[in-house]
Structure formats: C-alpha cells, structure tokens
Amino acid sequence: MSTSISARPWAPPSVRRGSARVLALLVLALAAMALLSLALGSRAIPLGTVIDVLFRDDGSEAATIVHALRVPRTVLAVAVGIALGVAGALMQGHTRNPLADPGLLGVEAGASCAVVLAIYTLHIDSLAGYAWFALAGAGIAAAAVFAIGTTRGGPDPISLVLAGAAVSALLAAVTQAIVVRDAQTLDAYRFWVVGSTSGRSLSVFWEVLPFIALGLLLAAMSTPGLNLLQLGDDVAASLGLSPWRQKALGVAAVMLLTGAATAACGPVAFVGLVVPHLARRVGGVDYRWLVPYSGLLGGLLVTGADIVGRLVVKPAELQVGIVMALLGGPAFVLLVRRMRMVRI
Amino acid sequence: MAILHAVPLRIGAASWLLPVRAAMVSLTGVGLLLLLVAVDLSVGDFPIPVADVVQTLLGGGDTGQRFIVMELRLPQTTVAVAVGAALGLAGALTQTLARNPLASPDILGVTEGAAFGAVMVIVASGASGYGGGLISGRLQELGLPLAAFAGAILTATLLYAFSWRRGLDVQRLVLAGIGLGAALSAGTSYLLVNARIQDAASAQLWLSGSLTARGWEHGRPVLLALAVLGPGALLLVRSLNAMLLGDDAARGLGVRLQLIQLGVLVTAVGLASVSVAAVGPLEFVAFVVPQVALRLTGGSRPPVLASMVAGAILVVVADLVTRAVLPFPLPAGIVTAAIGAPYLIWLLVRTNRRRTA
Numbered sequence: 003m004s005t006s007i008s009a010r011p012w013a014p015p016s017v018r019r020g021s022a023r024v025l026a027l028l029v030l031a032l033a034a035m036a037l038l039s040l041a042l043g044s045r046a047i048p049l050g051t052v053i054d055v056l057f058r059d060d061g062s063e064a065a066t067i068v069h070a071l072r073v074p075r076t077v078l079a080v081a082v083g084i085a086l087g088v089a090g091a092l093m094q095g096h097t098r099n100p101l102a103d104p105g106l107l108g109v110e111a112g113a114s115c116a117v118v119l120a121i122y123t124l125h126i127d128s129l130a131g132y133a134w135f136a137l138a139g140a141g142i143a144a145a146a147v148f149a150i151g152t153t154r155g156g157p158d159p160i161s162l163v164l165a166g167a168a169v170s171a172l173l174a175a176v177t178q179a180i181v182v183r184d185a186q187t188l189d190a191y192r193f194w195v196v197g198s199t200s201g202r203s204l205s206v207f208w209e210v211l212p213f214i215a216l217g218l219l220l221a222a223m224s225t226p227g228l229n230l231l232q233l234g235d236d237v238a239a240s241l242g243l244s245p246w247r248q249k250a251l252g253v254a255a256v257m258l259l260t261g262a263a264t265a266a267c268g269p270v271a272f273v274g275l276v277v278p279h280l281a282r283r284v285g286g287v288d289y290r291w292l293v294p295y296s297g298l299l300g301g302l303l304v305t306g307a308d309i310v311g312r313l314v315v316k317p318a319e320l321q322v323g324i325v326m327a328l329l330g331g332p333a334f335v336l337l338v339r340r341m342r343m344v345r346i
Numbered sequence: 347m348a349i350l351h352a353v354p355l356r357i358g359a360a361s362w363l364l365p366v367r368a369a370m371v372s373l374t375g376v377g378l379l380l381l382l383v384a385v386d387l388s389v390g391d392f393p394i395p396v397a398d399v400v401q402t403l404l405g406g407g408d409t410g411q412r413f414i415v416m417e418l419r420l421p422q423t424t425v426a427v428a429v430g431a432a433l434g435l436a437g438a439l440t441q442t443l444a445r446n447p448l449a450s451p452d453i454l455g456v457t458e459g460a461a462f463g464a465v466m467v468i469v470a471s472g473a474s475g476y477g478g479g480l481i482s483g484r485l486q487e488l489g490l491p492l493a494a495f496a497g498a499i500l501t502a503t504l505l506y507a508f509s510w511r512r513g514l515d516v517q518r519l520v521l522a523g524i525g526l527g528a529a530l531s532a533g534t535s536y537l538l539v540n541a542r543i544q545d546a547a548s549a550q551l552w553l554s555g556s557l558t559a560r561g562w563e564h565g566r567p568v569l570l571a572l573a574v575l576g577p578g579a580l581l582l583v584r585s586l587n588a589m590l591l592g593d594d595a596a597r598g599l600g601v602r603l604q605l606i607q608l609g610v611l612v613t614a615v616g617l618a619s620v621s622v623a624a625v626g627p628l629e630f631v632a633f634v635v636p637q638v639a640l641r642l643t644g645g646s647r648p649p650v651l652a653s654m655v656a657g658a659i660l661v662v663v664a665d666l667v668t669r670a671v672l673p674f675p676l677p678a679g680i681v682t683a684a685i686g687a688p689y690l691i692w693l694l695v696r697t698n699r700r701r702t703a
Binding site: 171176195196 | 522524
C-alpha cells in the first residue's frame with residue numbers, strides 16, 4: 003500500500019514500532035492507575051468499596067471522600083497528563099527539536115503572569131478564579147508569540163520557539179517584579195506555581211474541557227503530516243503536504259492543550275518534555291503512534307505522581323509538580339544513560 | 347547591501363579566516379561598552395560629569411570623586427561587566443556545543459544547582475535580617491555565594507559523570523542535564539513552599555539575580571575565571587567551527603573531540619558558576635545574548651567575542667537602569683530580561699520581514 007512511506011527508510015528493521023496492542027495496554031494501565039488514584043490517599047479505601055460508591059453514592063464517608071475529593075483530582079490529573087503529553091510530542095515534532103517543551107511557546111509564563119496580576123491587583127484568592135485568568139493569560143501570550151514568530155511563509159518553528167522564550171522571559175520579569183515586591187502575593191502564588199491537583203472541584207475540569215477537546219482534535223488533524231515534516235518543509239511540500247497548514251494546526255493545538263492544563267492545575271513542569279522521549283522508547287519515531295502514546299503515558303505519569311505525592315508525607319501531601327520532577331528527573335537521567343540515543 | 351562576512355588572510359603557508367563583520371560588531375560593541383561604563387560610573391545619588399569620571403579613572407579627580415567612583419561605584423560596575431561577559435561566553439559555547447539555540451548553561455544544571463544551594467542556605471539561616479536560623483551572621487554572608495558555587499559545580503560534575511558512557515554524547519548530556527535540573531528545581535520549589543514567607547521572599551530576591559551592593563570580593567572570582575578560561579575559549583574557536591559539521595566530520599578534520607568537548611564544558615560551567623555565585627541567576631543573559639550576537643554578526647554559530655561584549659553591555663545597561671532610571675529598587679535579573687526580551691523580539695520580527703520581503 004502507498005501509506006507505508008517510512009520517515010526513516012535507513013532505519014534498521016529491528017527498530018521499535020507502535021502497535022494497537024501496546025496502545026490498548028496503555029489505555030488499560032491508565033484506567034487501572036485512575037482507579038488506584040480513587041482508592042489511595044491519606045485514608046485508603048478498598049477497591050471494591052470504591053467501585054461500589056462510584057456508581058451508587060450512598061452518603062457514607064467513603065462515598066464523600068471519593069466523590070468530593072478523589073474524583074475531581076483524578077479526572078484532572080488524567081486530563082492534564084494527556085494534554086501535556088500530546089502537546090509535548092507535537093511540540094518536539096513541529097520544532098524538530100528534542101529539547102522543545104510546550105511551555106516554550108510562552109503559554110505557561112502567560113498563565114503565571116495573569117494569575118499573579120489577578121492576585122496582586124484584584125485580590126482573587128480562589129482556584130476556580132485563577133483558572134479563568136490563567137486561560138486568558140495563556141491565550142494572550144500564545145497570540146503574541148504566534149504574531150512575532152510567524153513569517154509570511156508560515157509559522158517558522160525556530161522563530162516561534164525563540165519568540166516564545168523572549169515573551170516568556172518578558173512575562174516572567176513582570177511576574178518576578180511583582181512577587182519580589184509583595185510578599186502576600188508571593189504567598190498565594192508559590193502554592194499555585196508548583197502545580198497541584200488538590201483543592202480543585204470538578205467545575206475546573208468542565209471549564210477547561212472544551213479547550214482540551216478542541217486541542218486534541220487539532221492535534222489529531224496535524225499528526226499524520228508530522229512524519230513528512232521531519233524531512234524538511236521543502237520535501238514535505240513537494241510530497242503534497244501544506245507545511246503552513248500543518249504547523250498552524252499543530253501550534254494551535256499545543257497552545258490550547260498547554261494553556262488548558264496550566265489553567266487547571268498550574269504549571270506541571272517536565273511532563274511535556276520527557277514523555278515524548280519515553281514514548282519514543284516504547285513505540286519508535288512514527289508520530290502517528292508517538293502522539294497517542296505520549297498522551298497516554300502523560301496521563302499515566304501525572305496520575306502516578308499525584309498518588310505518590312499523597313502517600314509519601316501523609317497526612318500532608320506533596321504537590322504533583324514537585325513529585326513529577328523529583329522522581330521523574332533522576333529516573334529520566336537513568337533512562338537517558340541506558341538508551342541508544344534516538345536522533346530526531 | 348553586500349557586507350563582507352569574512353576574508354581569508356594568508357601569510358606563507360599559514361592562513362586564517364578573518365571574520366570582518368564579527369570584528370566590526372565586536373569593536374563597535376567595545377566602544378559602546380566603554381561609553382556605558384563611563385555613564386554608569388557617573389550617575390547615582392551624587393552625579394559626577396562623565397568627563398570627571400574619565401579623569402578620575404586616569405588618576406585625576408578630587409578626593410570625594412575618587413572615593414565615590416573608585417570605592418563605591420567601580421566595584422559594582424566591574425562585577426556587571428565581568429558577569430555579563432562570562433555569561434555571554436558561557437552561553438555561546440554551550441549553544442555551539444549542543445548545536446541548539448535553546449541550550450544555555452542552565453541546561454548543564456548550573457543554575458538549578460546554584461539555586462538549590464543558595465535557597466537552602468537562605469531557608470536554613472532564617473529570614474535574612476531576622477536571624478534565628480541555623481546559620482547566621484558572617485557564615486551566612488560567606489555561605490550564600492559558596493553554597494551557590496558548590497551547588498553549581500557539584501551538579502555539573504555529577505551530570506558529566508552521569509552522561510559519560512564510553513565517551514561523551516552531547517545529546518545525552520543535554521537530556522540528562524534537563525532531568526537533573528528539573529529534579530533540583532523541584533527541590534527548590536519544595537523548600538520555597540514549605541519555608542516561612544519571609545524566607546521565601548528573600549530567596550525570591552536572590553533567585554531574581556541582583557547587582558546591588560556587589561564589591562570586589564564578588565568581582566574578583568569572576569575576573570579570575572575570565573582571565574583563566576577566556577583565552578582558552580578563544581583557542582577553542584577553530585575546533586568549534588569544525589564541530590558544527592557534526593561529531594564525525596569534526597573527528598575527520600582532526601579535532602580531538604573528547605578533549606575539546608571537555609574543554610568547552612569546563613569553560614562554560616566554570617564561567618557560569620562563578621557568575622551565578624556572584625550575582626545570582628541572570629538566566630536570560632546566557633540564553634539571549636549569543637542569539638542576539640549571532641543575528642548581528644550573521645555567522646553560522648554564536649560568535650564568541652561578540653557574545654562576551656554584548657553580554658557585558660546588557661548587564662551594564664541593567665545596572666544603569668536599576669540604579670538611575672527606576673524609581674524603586676528592582677533586581678537586575680528582572681531588568682536584563684525586560685531589556686533583552688523585547689530586543690530579541692524586535693530582531694526576530696525584523697529578520698522575518700526581511701526574509702519574506
């Protein structure tokens with residue numbers, strides 16, 4: 003069939019490939035992890051009870067814990083993980099840069115800056131309130147980055163990344179300038195900025211769901227072209243692809259997904275950067291597999307980190323962003339040490 | 347507009363490529379830098395005319411002027427110049443080594459390691475000024491830069507050990523650096539979230555990078571590092587050009603790859619570590635300056651000398667702005683970002699227009 007065009011024709015035949023079986027396995031693993039997330043915490047609830055009260059709210063203490071506390075944070079962790087994982091894979095694919103993090107497009111800095119401004123000037127102090135400002139900030143920053151980094155020939159990834167870094171630095175400067183001058187703002191901000199799933203209600207999830215859904219849709223539309231884009235714009239164009247359209251779709255997807263994830267839980271560092279590297283280890287370099295793998299692995303990782311954060315310092319808890327990086331960092335170093343480098 | 351980028355220079359059997367445009371940019375930059383230093387020394391609560399400043403520097407001037415210029419203002423300006431040059435050079439080397447415009451010494455874990463060390467000292471010493479912590483007084487004063495320096499060097503060494511496996515693979519190094527850096531900055535966040543708010547506030551101040559009240563004791567290590575490592579970096583330039591072509595091509599051209607890579611890393615890490623110990627993380631400088639210098643000189647990699655000069659200019663301007671322009675005190679790191687970022691944006695917009703026009 004003509005669809006068997008390989009992006010890396012010189013790759014040895016033993017190269018890792020994606021398969022539907024692994025994908026199904028990852029979906030199952032994610033479901034199991036979500037169930038564990040409902041059961042574990044400072045007060046563990048047996049799995050049987052969890053499933054019972056999940057579908058039949060009997061008003062017991064266990065039911066209250068599951069419905070009021072664990073369901074929202076589990077749903078958020080899964081959604082944020084998927085969003086950041088997919089965004090990371092798209093980002094690295096479109097920039098053809100293995101160091102590209104979805105946060106580089108200025109989205110996280112925009113969200114942070116908007117939240118700090120909201121705390122400082124409007125004295126907003128609810129997490130649901132932060133989410134709206136974070137979304138708006140992320141959107142404005144993304145629009146600015148897109149406007150600066152886009153040439154007439156279409157969005158140029160290197161320019162976009164540099165524009166993102168510049169806009170991020172500018173916004174971070176504003177954030178820092180407020181935070182170093184006002185300790186009260188810092189006190190509220192420092193808990194938001196580490197990235198956490200706790201204390202959020204389901205309404206936050208419904209707030210960001212449309213953005214994540216649209217982002218995933220755009221991601222699905224831009225993914226099939228990514229393999230060809232790896233060969234360079236000219237080759238891709240001569241093979242009948244419109245690089246401009248593909249990149250616009252991809253970048254818009256990254257911005258929507260990252261913005262929504264940041265609005266929901268604060269900036270969860272490291273997921274978008276690392277997950278694609280893990281996914282490449284599982285399923286090779288074909289983006290049609292890499293993107294869904296990254297999404298599922300992202301969900302798995304964030305949910306897992308959230309569970310660990312609840313268990314290690316009971317009855318207090320460690321924020322998911324901190325756990326993610328504290329455990330994920332060294333693990334990633336070990337992984338990098340052992341793997342044959344995949345060149346992109 | 348045809349600008350000569352480089353002309354070959356031949357003497358007998360030896361030949362060099364003389365980078366005309368880079369040299370012009372560097373020379374113009376040095377002139378601008380000298381002017382800015384003079385202005386930086388002249389402004390303040392007690393303004394001194396620029397002409398008098400120059401005279402004072404050359405040995406003239408009255409006692410009052412000598413005291414203000416030589417004792418009060420010169421140390422801080424020197425720190426600004428030295429740190430800017432060091433960070434510009436470190437950034438240019440790292441970006442060339444990694445062949446990646448996103449690489450900066452932060453990626454080698456230097457900044458995160460230093461931040462973790464420094465924040466640990468700040469949190470352990472109790473809010474600065476309030477005291478009552480584990481570490482106080484003289485120990486705290488000395489301990490902060492020392493802890494930052496130790497954190498930076500330890501992290502970089504650890505990183506090198508981690509990514510060494512039958513030779514050094516730069517991509518492995520960079521990825522491992524990101525992992526290590528993420529873990530360390532999570533550690534810093536953990537300290538910040540659990541610290542008293544006063545401690546968190548003073549840590550935040552250090553984390554922004556500040557030039558205020560920096561004296562010779564801060565400047566000396568940076569100057570020393572520049573004097574030792576700077577000339578070495580200039581010798582590396584020839585090999586860097588070959589390394590741009592890829593590891594295999596560089597080996598083929600006779601570059602002793604492992605040695606050169608180690609040399610580049612030691613230079614970049616050393617310069618970045620002493621800088622971060624002296625003034626805290628001025629993160630954006632090492633990242634943006636080589637990119638700006640590259641766009642000014644129009645070469646194929648960030649230029650070494652022009653990056654040093656541009657870095658020094660950026661930090662001196664930041665010092666000038668924090669001391670003389672702003673009505674309230676603001677850490678210099680915030681100002682370097684606030685100046686550097688719009689400039690990079692302007693450059694991007696301009697080059698994009700030109701390319702498509």
